[in-house]
Amino acid sequence: MTLKIAFLASDAPVAQTARHALAGRYGDVPPEKADVIVALGGDGFMLRTLHATQDLRAPVYGMNRGTIGFLMNEYSEADLMDRLKATEEEIINPLSMTAMDRQGEVHHALAINEVSLLRAGPQAAKLRISVDGRLRLSELVCDGALLATPAGSTAYNYSAHGPILPIGSDVxxxxxxxxxxxxxxxxxxxxxTAHVRFDVLEADKRPVMADADSISIMDIDWVEIRSDPDIRHRILFDPGHGLEERLIAEQFT
Structure with missing residues (x-):
């Protein structure tokens, strides 16, 4: 069976060149009519593609035309149909963020990797942390804090010395x-299943911003975060190179 493919590419010239070559070789259909969506770029573009196509039936297969490409497969123009038919599928549930700013406006966003709170001024942030309605930390003085999914645990979380989480760990x-x-x-x-709440203390002189996969909300008062099981991002990987293997391998590099 021939798969109908939608090719999406970042603005980088190398990604646009790849899209032109692949579309000419394999054909190209709109994402809503595709059996598979092929994303060409880096991890940031992959995240944007997953968000943009979350209501479509087609899974997303990424090919790296960026830098690190943790969520991507190796780029090759040859044998793409065979590669797509042999892929392994991973399911990722995003984090749902609700944040209220100091003007009283409520904002909503989804994050596949993490939701982070970051100081937005010269002084350290002061945060109060509650989990499932129970106060866990009355005051954390810091540059920020984040809540990461297993898929995002090797990104900002790992740089902040957080743990790498196995993809099926439900943690x-x-x-x-x-x-x-x-x-x-x-x-x-x-x-x-945890419901995490951050309250910003002394927000007038210690402003804090919230970021959900590069969607930023400035001058926040509080943020609530939970995993959303109703949204299922389907990502395809070449055999033996899925997220579970990548997360394990990352710990030995």
């Missing part, structure tokens, strides 16, 4: 960014 990583008080607090592992 979220709560990680501090440059914690000052409590100085030794290194974060927590939470069940995927």
């Amino acid at each position: 979220l990583a709560l990680t501090a960014i440059a914690a000052f008080r409590p100085r030794r607090w290194r974060g927590a592992l939470l069940p995927k």
Whole structure:
């Protein structure tokens, strides 16, 4: 069976060149009519593609035309149909973020990798953390904090010294960014069903922004985050190179 493919590419010239070559070789259909969506770019473009196509039936297969390409497969113009038919599928549930800014406006966003809170001024942020309605940390003085999914645990979370999570672990990583008080607090592992709330303390002189996969909300008052099981991102990988293998391999590099 010949698969109907939609090719999407980032603005990078190398990605646009790849899209032109692949579309000429394999044909190209609109995403809503595709059996498979092929994303050409880096991890950032892959995240944007997953968000943009989450209501479509087609899974997404990425080919790296960016830098690191953790969520991508190797680029090749040859044998694409055979590669697509042999892929392994991973299902990812995003985080749902609700944030209220200091003007009282409520914002909503989804994050496949992580939701992060970052100081937006010269002074360290002060955050209060509650989990499932129970106060867990009355005051965290820090540059920020984040809640990461297993798929995003090797991104910003790992750079902030958070743990790498196995893809099927049903766990979220709560990680501090440059914690000052409590100085030794290194974060927590939470069940995927956890409902996490951050309240910003002294927000007038210690402003904080929230970011969900590069969707930024400035001057926030509080943020609530939970995993959304009703949204299922389908990502395709070449055999033996799925997210589980990549997450394990990352810990030995």
